Amino acid sequence: MGRRVVVIGGDAAGGSAASQAKKRQPDLDVVMFERGRATSYSACGIPYWISGAVETESSLVARTPAQHRAAGIDVRMRTEVVGIDLDRRVVRWRGLEDGGEGTEPFDDLVYATGSVPMRPPVPGIDAAGVYGVQVLDDGAALRTELDDGSVRRVVVVGGGYIGLEIAEACRVRGLEVTVVDLSATPVGTFDPDVGATIADAVRAEGIELVLSDGVAAIEVGSDGRACAVVTASGRELPADLVVLGLGVRPNVQLAREAGIPIGTSGGVAVDARMRTGIDGVWAAGDCVESWHRLSGQRVVVALGTHANKQGRVAGINIGGGYATFPGVIGTAITKICDWEAARTGLSSTEAEAAGYSFVTAWVDSTTKAGYFPGASPIRVKMIAERRSGRLLGAQIVGREGAAKRIDALAICIWNEMGVDEILSLDLSYAPPFAPVWDPVLIAARKAFEAVEADVRKL
Amino acid sequence: MGRRVVVIGGDAAGGSAASQAKKRQPDLDVVMFERGRATSYSACGIPYWISGAVETESSLVARTPAQHRAAGIDVRMRTEVVGIDLDRRVVRWRGLEDGGEGTEPFDDLVYATGSVPMRPPVPGIDAAGVYGVQVLDDGAALRTELDDGSVRRVVVVGGGYIGLEIAEACRVRGLEVTVVDLSATPVGTFDPDVGATIADAVRAEGIELVLSDGVAAIEVGSDGRACAVVTASGRELPADLVVLGLGVRPNVQLAREAGIPIGTSGGVAVDARMRTGIDGVWAAGDCVESWHRLSGQRVVVALGTHANKQGRVAGINIGGGYATFPGVIGTAITKICDWEAARTGLSSTEAEAAGYSFVTAWVDSTTKAGYFPGASPIRVKMIAERRSGRLLGAQIVGREGAAKRIDALAICIWNEMGVDEILSLDLSYAPPFAPVWDPVLIAARKAFEAVEADVRKL
Numbered sequence: 001m002g003r004r005v006v007v008i009g010g011d012a013a014g015g016s017a018a019s020q021a022k023k024r025q026p027d028l029d030v031v032m033f034e035r036g037r038a039t040s041y042s043a044c045g046i047p048y049w050i051s052g053a054v055e056t057e058s059s060l061v062a063r064t065p066a067q068h069r070a071a072g073i074d075v076r077m078r079t080e081v082v083g084i085d086l087d088r089r090v091v092r093w094r095g096l097e098d099g100g101e102g103t104e105p106f107d108d109l110v111y112a113t114g115s116v117p118m119r120p121p122v123p124g125i126d127a128a129g130v131y132g133v134q135v136l137d138d139g140a141a142l143r144t145e146l147d148d149g150s151v152r153r154v155v156v157v158g159g160g161y162i163g164l165e166i167a168e169a170c171r172v173r174g175l176e177v178t179v180v181d182l183s184a185t186p187v188g189t190f191d192p193d194v195g196a197t198i199a200d201a202v203r204a205e206g207i208e209l210v211l212s213d214g215v216a217a218i219e220v221g222s223d224g225r226a227c228a229v230v231t232a233s234g235r236e237l238p239a240d241l242v243v244l245g246l247g248v249r250p251n252v253q254l255a256r257e258a259g260i261p262i263g264t265s266g267g268v269a270v271d272a273r274m275r276t277g278i279d280g281v282w283a284a285g286d287c288v289e290s291w292h293r294l295s296g297q298r299v300v301v302a303l304g305t306h307a308n309k310q311g312r313v314a315g316i317n318i319g320g321g322y323a324t325f326p327g328v329i330g331t332a333i334t335k336i337c338d339w340e341a342a343r344t345g346l347s348s349t350e351a352e353a354a355g356y357s358f359v360t361a362w363v364d365s366t367t368k369a370g371y372f373p374g375a376s377p378i379r380v381k382m383i384a385e386r387r388s389g390r391l392l393g394a395q396i397v398g399r400e401g402a403a404k405r406i407d408a409l410a411i412c413i414w415n416e417m418g419v420d421e422i423l424s425l426d427l428s429y430a431p432p433f434a435p436v437w438d439p440v441l442i443a444a445r446k447a448f449e450a451v452e453a454d455v456r457k458l
Numbered sequence: 459m460g461r462r463v464v465v466i467g468g469d470a471a472g473g474s475a476a477s478q479a480k481k482r483q484p485d486l487d488v489v490m491f492e493r494g495r496a497t498s499y500s501a502c503g504i505p506y507w508i509s510g511a512v513e514t515e516s517s518l519v520a521r522t523p524a525q526h527r528a529a530g531i532d533v534r535m536r537t538e539v540v541g542i543d544l545d546r547r548v549v550r551w552r553g554l555e556d557g558g559e560g561t562e563p564f565d566d567l568v569y570a571t572g573s574v575p576m577r578p579p580v581p582g583i584d585a586a587g588v589y590g591v592q593v594l595d596d597g598a599a600l601r602t603e604l605d606d607g608s609v610r611r612v613v614v615v616g617g618g619y620i621g622l623e624i625a626e627a628c629r630v631r632g633l634e635v636t637v638v639d640l641s642a643t644p645v646g647t648f649d650p651d652v653g654a655t656i657a658d659a660v661r662a663e664g665i666e667l668v669l670s671d672g673v674a675a676i677e678v679g680s681d682g683r684a685c686a687v688v689t690a691s692g693r694e695l696p697a698d699l700v701v702l703g704l705g706v707r708p709n710v711q712l713a714r715e716a717g718i719p720i721g722t723s724g725g726v727a728v729d730a731r732m733r734t735g736i737d738g739v740w741a742a743g744d745c746v747e748s749w750h751r752l753s754g755q756r757v758v759v760a761l762g763t764h765a766n767k768q769g770r771v772a773g774i775n776i777g778g779g780y781a782t783f784p785g786v787i788g789t790a791i792t793k794i795c796d797w798e799a800a801r802t803g804l805s806s807t808e809a810e811a812a813g814y815s816f817v818t819a820w821v822d823s824t825t826k827a828g829y830f831p832g833a834s835p836i837r838v839k840m841i842a843e844r845r846s847g848r849l850l851g852a853q854i855v856g857r858e859g860a861a862k863r864i865d866a867l868a869i870c871i872w873n874e875m876g877v878d879e880i881l882s883l884d885l886s887y888a889p890p891f892a893p894v895w896d897p898v899l900i901a902a903r904k905a906f907e908a909v910e911a912d913v914r915k916l
Contacts, residue, residue: 012894045827045889059829062894161888304894305887326882333886342886369503371517401862404892407885408865414883415873424784425872427865428791428800429763430619431503431512434862436470436520436762 002029005318006091006106008081008254010034011041011135012304013285013311014112015063018073020315021108028319030073031104033093035080038136039065044304046139047162050146051169057140084109084258086278108280108318111255111268112311115248115286115302120157124218129226130242133166145241146173154178155229155239157215159186161334163245164198167207168337170243178208178237179245180215180229189332190341191348193362194381194395201339210235218242248302250287263289267300272324274314282318284310291327294346294392294413295354301328330393331410333403340403344410345393348383357386359454361446365439367401369431378402380443382409382419389418389451394443405440419447460485463776464549464564466539466712468492469499469593470762471743471769472570473521476531478773479566486777488531489562491551493538496594497523502762504597505620508604509627515598542567542716544736566738566776569713569726570769573706573744573760578615582676587684588700591624603699604631612636613687613697615673617644619792621703622656625665626795628701636666636695637703638673638687647790648799649806651820652839652853659797668693676700706760708745721747725758730782732772740776742768749785752804752850752871753812759786788851789868791861798861802868803851806841815844817912819904823897825859827889836860838901840867840877847876847909852901863898877905 005021007014010032018032032039040063048054065075076093083092090103117132119125131142145151154170156163159181170177179186179202185195186202186209199209214232221227229237250267261277263269267289270276276283285307289298309325316323330350333342351358362381368374378398385392394409396402412422423444429436437445463479465472468490476490490497498521506512523533534551541550548561575590577583589600603609612628614621617639628635637644637660643653644660644667657667672690679685687695708725719735721727725747732740743765747756767783774781788808791800809816820839826832836856843850852867854860870880881902887894895903 042827042829042889042894044887044894045829048830048889053831054829303887305885305896308894309882324882326879327884329884331884331886333888333891335888335890340891344884344886369500371500371503371512372506373511401859404859404862404886405865407863407896407898408869410884410886411866411869411873415869415875417873421784424767424782426785426787426789426802426868427763428789428802428862428868429502429761430791430793431500431506432793433791433798436500436502436766438763438865440865 002027003107004029004031004105005108005110006104007032007110007112008091009112009114009285010039010075011043011112011114011285012307014110015040015068016308016311017110017112017282017284017315017318018068019071020312021318022072024316024319024321026072031076032068032073033076033079033081035078035096036135036137037078039063039068039075041136042304043135046133046136047165047169049139050143050166051172057136060136081254084254086258086281108282110314110318111260111276111281111283111287112285113251113254113287116251117244117248118246119244120215120246122215122217124220124226127218127220127226128224129240130218130244132244133162134248142243151240152176153239154241154243155180155237156243156245157229158244158246159183159209159211160189160245160247161187161332162247164202164336165334166243166245167202168205171205171207178210180210180213180231180237182212182214184212186211187334187341189347190343190395191381194341194397197379197397198336198339198341201337205337210237248286250300252287255283255287263298265289265298265300272326273317274310274325282314284314290325293327293329295350297354299328301330303332329410329413331406333406338399339397340399341397342403342406343393343395344406345391345413346383347393347395351383351392356392358383358392359386359447359450361443361450363439363442363446365442366435367398368433369435372431376400376402378439380439382443382447384419384447384451386451386454389420389448391417391419391422408440419444419451423448460487461565462487462489462563463566463568464562465490465568465570466549467570467572467743468497468533469501469570469572469743470765472568473498473526474766474769475568475570475740475742475773475776476526477529478770479776480530482774482777482779484530489534490526490531491534491537491539493536493554494593494595495536497521497526497533499594500762501593504591504594505623505627507597508601508624509630515594518594539712542712544716544739566740568772568776569718569734569739569741569745570743571709571712571745574709575702575706576704577702578673578704580673580675582678582684585676585678585684586682587698588676588702590702591620592706600701609698610634611697612699612701613638613695614701614703615687616702616704617641617667617669618647618703618705619645619790620705622660622794623792624701624703625660626663629663629665636668638668638671638689638695640670640672642670644669645792645799647805648801648853649839652799652837652855655837655855656794656797656799659795663795668695706744708758710745713741713745721756723747723756723758730784731775732768732783740772742772748783751785751787753808755812757786759788761790787868787871789864791864796857797855798857799855800861800864801851801853802864803849803871804841805851805853809841809850814850816841816850817844817905817908819901819908821897821900821904823900824893825856826891827893830889834858834860836897838897840901840905842877842905842909844909844912847878847906848874849877849880866898877902877909881906
């Protein structure tokens with residue numbers, strides 16, 4: 001028998017790890033367990049499938065079980081791993097359809113169990129009509145319910161990326177939508193001034209925002225279904241359907257039970273090659289913690305792009321190659337109705353928490369030359385370290401063509417550039433694409449002026 | 459009398475220099491000479507004004523003479539500087555309207571004369587109906603002629619950025635357009651494979667391309683107007699109007715006559731602070747040469763974005779501050795019909811000329827997640843140094859949302875990143891903005907694989 005690799009979880013991280021390992025070393029026996037009905041799908045695409053922008057569930061699947069099998073991977077669908085025995089080097093599994101049970105031995109193990117949605121511990125949270133949106137099957141259930149036509153009012157709990165994306169999806173379907181969030185502005189990973197712009201955009205779309213308020217209970221009707229959300233301040237929000245969009249936490253239960261070390265942030269601890277603290281046990285994706293290159297802290301960031309990269313790194317290393325995952329800097333992007341918002345590096349709050357002292361600057365400009373048809377508003381905000389002028393963070397909000405500019409600033413941060421050098425960068429210019437000073441460069445100019453002004457005060 | 463600054467040329471570079479110097483040091487006497495009818499305008503916007511996408515000439519003007527005067531700058535419109543006397547430190551000028559002449563003394567001089575269009579030395583080149591498109595007045599003349607309605611067939615000489623933009627503008631106006639270019643593919647600053655894609659896009663728009671052929675003569679009718687272009691291969695292309703889009707060369711005649719040193723590339727030689735070889739004489743914009751950070755050569759790049767930055771640097775330094783222009787890396791972007799194309803760093807030809815040995819890789823992907831509505835094709839090509847994997851150049855061609863991604867790669871090149879590190883970058887991901895592996899990251903993966911494959915061959 002050849003060397004055996006067992007992969008727990010068949011989505012982005014697990015699927016990538018399995019594919020890369022098998023590709024690099026075709027004589028490996030690779031067994032991949034997936035408890036759901038799909039492999040390697042885009043969870044981030046679920047809101048757009050719910051809205052109808054994406055028509056079929058299968059569009060979201062990058063690689064089917066059959067495609068994985070054709071690549072030589074032994075895929076076990078609807079099969080849940082229920083235990084890991086590190087001494088005997090076996091996993092115990094249970095078939096979710098037939099109730100069958102068994103064990104599978106491994107030489108290498110990839111732990112790629114993803115995340116679980118946060119569920120506030122309030123009365124009624126487990127009632128019918130309360131949905132998480134985490135895996136493809138959740139999306140399918142939610143869509144079936146919405147297609148049924150009896151839902152008119154939706155309350156979304158949580159105003160982060162997923163919460164707002166789901167809210168927009170329901171609004172697109174013509175439903176009355178209310179979003180409840182504890183923060184004073186939605187998407188708390190943005191600074192409040194940027195968040196306020198997002199709030200305006202959301203409200204302009206006809207979505208009601210209930211901010212600085214939490215969920216105290218979910219009322220359940222006589223039919224056993226959720227019928228309203230009661231907030232901490234005592235408001236009662238009628239709901240035919242409640243969607244939880246509070247974010248996720250790493251799914252580490254199996255790892256913890258088995259004795260695989262968990263990091264300070266709550267994710268499985270891994271090194272740059274995605275090795276856990278246990279020899280031959282790897283982990284990747286939403287269940288692990290990553291090194292944040294600016295704060296120096298370990299953080300959990302559940303994003304498909306990281307999961308894919310980390311899975312690839314684990315797979316290459318298992319397959320005898322060498323690859324590392326160099327950490328994250330907190331880049332994120334979202335489309336909210338006709339608005340786009342993105343961030344990278346540290347927000348003001350995060351920069352403070354990390355101990356940085358900084359100045360901020362922002363500019364309102366246009367995505368194309370101001371005179372060019374289709375020029376859209378864009379606001380770029382920068383957070384630069386005092387004295388050094390090093391760019392610590394950036395946020396962009398605007399309309400079409402605005403937010404993807406965040407990548408340029410992410411790379412500036414990655415390379416620890418100062419705003420004085422950034423303002424001189426040779427970025428692309430032509431009227432259909434940018435003003436002669438790209439908004440990103442103007443923001444850097446303003447940030448540099450703020451750094452200089454701050455120095456003069458000393 | 460205070461310190462006097464004379465600025466020759468009132469467009470992007472001259473206008474920025476004058477504004478910055480006056481802003482930093484309000485007691486400076488700043489005199490700015492401009493021979494045209496406008497200051498601080500967007501020459502890059504002229505094609506879109508010709509097409510009608512931009513409605514009014516005034517939209518293209520960022521700062522009018524009146525605005526400059528309100529900022530305390532003594533603007534002399536329609537006044538040409540005809541000589542520089544470095545010993546006496548005066549410029550000689552001539553009024554183009556009234557024929558008046560005089561001299562103006564200076565302590566500091568800013569040479570910002572821009573560029574002049576290339577004119578092939580062929581018979582008929584000076585006939586009526588042959589237009590350059592260089593300054594706003596050229597655009598006005600061309601527009602007047604097209605508005606007249608008697609033009610049906612246009613031949614554009616030169617298939618570079620400006621040539622194609624003008625060709626598209628004429629096509630948008632419903633004219634028959636033919637572009638003649640010496641190269642086998644248009645926009646010769648792109649590699650031929652990318653150029654071929656651009657050629658397809660241009661032809662699909664109904665523009666005829668005559669490639670690998672030059673202009674031998676312009677035929678002139680009995681009315682003294684150009685009536686056809688005769689190519690080197692003997693083709694006769696009937697034309698009611700001929701537009702020269704062959705690019706530009708630095709306007710250094712006055713500088714040369716005065717003894718201001720000209721560099722190897724043909725532009726005025728300047729250091730990082732935009733100082734020429736003559737004490738107190740500065741230069742900025744299309745008339746200067748810049749340091750190319752990859753080739754190490756001095757190059758002339760006529761682009762409004764550089765002109766603005768260089769003018770700002772000169773102005774800050776004249777005003778007693780400190781600023782430098784750190785050079786260029788050859789970033790450029792253009793919209794051609796519904797296609798977008800961009801480049802940064804070195805093309806294959808340029809990399810060879812600079813002595814680099816390299817591998818190339820490219821990928822076809824989509825601008826958004828493949829399943830997301832509006833996902834457009836994008837091709838990303840990378841040129842990476844052998845062994846080191848350092849990114850030397852990148853080219854992007856695609857439809858809406860494709861080309862501005864070049865900025866991310868420009869910053870990678872600026873920071874001398876290797877493709878192995880680039881593929882791990884924390885770039886923004888959400889389905890409306892990118893596939894889970896951004897095309898830029900996939901291209902880096904492919905380039906890294908090419909670097910590895912090349913190493914194994916050694």
